[in-house]
Amino acid sequence: MIFLCIVLELAHLLFWFGGLRLAHLFRHAARQQDRPVARITNPISRAETGPARTSPERARSDDHPDSPRTRSPVTIFRPLKPDTFKLRPRLQNFLDQLTPGDEVLFGVSPDQALENAICRSLFKRQIRVSVLQCEPDRFPNPKTNKLAQMQAHAGHETWILLDSEVAPTACFLGELLRHSSQTTAITAMYRFTGISSLSELADAIATQHFLWIGTLWRRCLANQEHLFGACIVVTRSMIERIGGFQRLGDYLADDYHLGHALHQAGFRIELAPEPADVDMDRLSWGGYFSHQLRAACTYRTSTPAGYFGSLLAQALPAVVAGTLVFWQIGLLVLLTSALLRAIVHFLIERTLGGKTSFRRILLITPILLGMESIAWLASWFLPGIRWGNRKFALHRDGRIRR
Numbered sequence: 001m002i003f004l005c006i007v008l009e010l011a012h013l014l015f016w017f018g019g020l021r022l023a024h025l026f027r028h029a030a031r032q033q034d035r036p037v038a039r040i041t042n043p044i045s046r047a048e049t050g051p052a053r054t055s056p057e058r059a060r061s062d063d064h065p066d067s068p069r070t071r072s073p074v075t076i077f078r079p080l081k082p083d084t085f086k087l088r089p090r091l092q093n094f095l096d097q098l099t100p101g102d103e104v105l106f107g108v109s110p111d112q113a114l115e116n117a118i119c120r121s122l123f124k125r126q127i128r129v130s131v132l133q134c135e136p137d138r139f140p141n142p143k144t145n146k147l148a149q150m151q152a153h154a155g156h157e158t159w160i161l162l163d164s165e166v167a168p169t170a171c172f173l174g175e176l177l178r179h180s181s182q183t184t185a186i187t188a189m190y191r192f193t194g195i196s197s198l199s200e201l202a203d204a205i206a207t208q209h210f211l212w213i214g215t216l217w218r219r220c221l222a223n224q225e226h227l228f229g230a231c232i233v234v235t236r237s238m239i240e241r242i243g244g245f246q247r248l249g250d251y252l253a254d255d256y257h258l259g260h261a262l263h264q265a266g267f268r269i270e271l272a273p274e275p276a277d278v279d280m281d282r283l284s285w286g287g288y289f290s291h292q293l294r295a296a297c298t299y300r301t302s303t304p305a306g307y308f309g310s311l312l313a314q315a316l317p318a319v320v321a322g323t324l325v326f327w328q329i330g331l332l333v334l335l336t337s338a339l340l341r342a343i344v345h346f347l348i349e350r351t352l353g354g355k356t357s358f359r360r361i362l363l364i365t366p367i368l369l370g371m372e373s374i375a376w377l378a379s380w381f382l383p384g385i386r387w388g389n390r391k392f393a394l395h396r397d398g399r400i401r402r
Contacts, residue, residue, distance in 0.1 A: 002325055009318035009333060016313065016344045019213030023351050026216060030273030071177050073101030075154040077161045079134075079146035080108055080115045082388065084164040085281045088118045097170040100126035103155050107146035109136050128155070139249025140392065140400035143229070147245040154236060161232040165278045167193070168231070176233050176272055184268040186233040187259070189215070191275035191352050200280050201356065202364045203288045206372065207295060208275075209348050214310070215271065224271060225263040226302070229255030231276040234262070241265050250399040252385070252392070256302040275352055289371070294385040296375035301398025307379070315341070316373040338365045 076098075084090070095104065106119040110133060119131040132150055139145040147161070158177065162168065180186045189212050192204035211228065218224060232255070239245065242261040248254040259269055283291070299307045311317060315337035323330030342362040349356050384393040384401075393401040 002322075002329070005318050005321035005325070005329065005333060008312065008321055009315075009337065011312040012315055012318055012337065013340060015217070016213065016341065019216055020344055020347055020351070022216040022220065023212065023348065026271075027273070027351060071099065071174055072158065073099070073103065073156050074158045074160055074173075074177065075103045075105065075156040077147060077150055077154070077159060078104065078106050078164065079143050079150065080106055080112065080119070080164045081142070082112055082115065084115070085279065087115065087164070088121075090165075090167060090279060091118065091122055094167065095122055095124040095127055095129070097168060097173060098124065098127050099170070103128040104130070105150050105153055106131045107134050107150045108132070109134055109142075109146070111136075139246065140402055141249055141251060141254050142387065142390075144245055144249045144251075144254045148249055151239065151245055157236050159234050159236060159239070161229075161234070163230040163278070165281060166230050167277045167279050169277075172274060172276065175274060176231070179270060179272060180233040180235075182235055182237065183266075184270055185227065185238060185259070185262050186270055186272055187227040187255075188231040188272035188274070188276040189228060190230055190278050191354070192280045193277050194279045195356075196280075197283070198360070198364055199285045199288045200283045201360060202367055202371070203283055203291055204280060205345055205349070205361070205364070206292060206368055208352070209345055210313075210372075212275075212348070212352075214313075219271070223263065224269045225260050226256045227259035227262075227269060228276075230278055231272075232258070238262060238265075238267055241267075250402075252394060252398050252400055253298045253302040256298075257398075290386050292371055292375045293378055293382065294387060296379035297382055297385050297394065298398075300379040301394065301396075307376075311376060314372050314376065315369050334369075338362075338369060341365050341369065 078091075078094075080087070091106075098104070104127060106115075106129070108115045108119065108131060116131060116133070119129070122129055130153060132146075132153060134146040134149045137145065139148060143163075158180070160173070160176065176186050176188065190208045192200075192208060195201050195204055215224065215226075242258075242265050245258075247261065248257050251257045263269060296307075299310070315334065318337065319330050319334045322333040339362075342358065342365040345365065345368075346356070346358045346361050349361070382394075384391055386392075395401060
């Protein structure tokens with residue numbers, strides 16, 4: 001039993017510390033690929049003019065055909081959810097990042113009077129803004145229900161799908177489009193910003209770190225077949241090829257099934273080199289608990305075998321195995337796991353560009369360890385989930401009951 005405890009703990013640490021190494025390699029490769037080539041545009045020597053002041057991001061965005069200044073117009077889908085925090089300034093800043101010719105489609109339901117009014121008050125010259133009233137419950141998935149009704153109004157070939165909370169910059173949008181093509185869909189990992197409480201920090205770390213590390217391991221073993229719903233770049237022809245967004249309307253994990261359908265149709269899926277900035281909504285501990293249960297059910301219904309195996313990425317099996325020998329061993333394994341996980345979460349935060357202190361991460365790590373095991377266990381037995389203010393019953397294959 002002691003040997004089993006050691007093996008389980010090594011598997012747990014291998015997933016996280018090995019994933020951290022994969023994250024460093026991925027970011028390094030992305031930076032090497034995107035490194036701009038120095039150009040001499042003036043015969044005057046650098047000694048006379050001083051060092052160049054142009055940043056790498058500015059150099060990439062100005063020189064490339066898909067830069068914010070020169071890229072082709074796109075249609076951006078933003079199906080809005082109710083009660084989004086600071087929606088008006090967030091959307092106005094979003095419009096300021098766009099270029100002439102871009103088109104924005106906001107999707108709202110009839111009961112979203114506030115969101116409807118905010119979107120209709122927005123304006124930017126040479127940007128077409130449309131607010132679409134979407135009928136409720138054509139499809140069980142609230143987000144896909146709006147996307148399915150918005151797609152007929154898109155005017156451009158290239159589409160960007162953005163969640164309500166995503167706050168993209170002009171340079172970020174340009175980088176996404178630079179990596180996309182008629183045969184390649186692009187998705188971006190999350191990086192939560194505007195975190196104001198420990199419950200929000202716990203939710204951010206639990207969501208983005210597990211998703212990112214799990215995706216990097218998946219990319220090592222096979223082709224990426226899933227998308228992250230917050231930020232996706234596709235084309236009209238891709239969506240038409242798979243039968244439209246309505247094909248995904250019954251599924252809880254619409255982003256996973258969209259990626260799977262595109263992969264089956266022969267399209268490639270690539271991960272953007274930089275994560276998308278997502279403004280964190282205000283979240284209580286109850287909201288954190290509810291969201292983690294929904295996320296666990298989403299993982300379980302999407303890839304049951306893979307999610308079952310993710311138990312080895314948790315501290316619980318090693319703690320249980322140690323406790324079965326002596327409770328002191330179980331406690332030692334738990335404390336060791338908490339400390340090492342806090343270290344790896346801190347390092348992942350730094351890799352993603354976060355500035356959360358180690359003390360705050362260490363404070364919430366025991367909660368993360370407990371919640372991931374509770375959510376994993378509950379996902380196999382829960383008959384449904386809570387999404388916002390609504391409850392949804394689920395079939396075993398992840399379809400939402402009508």
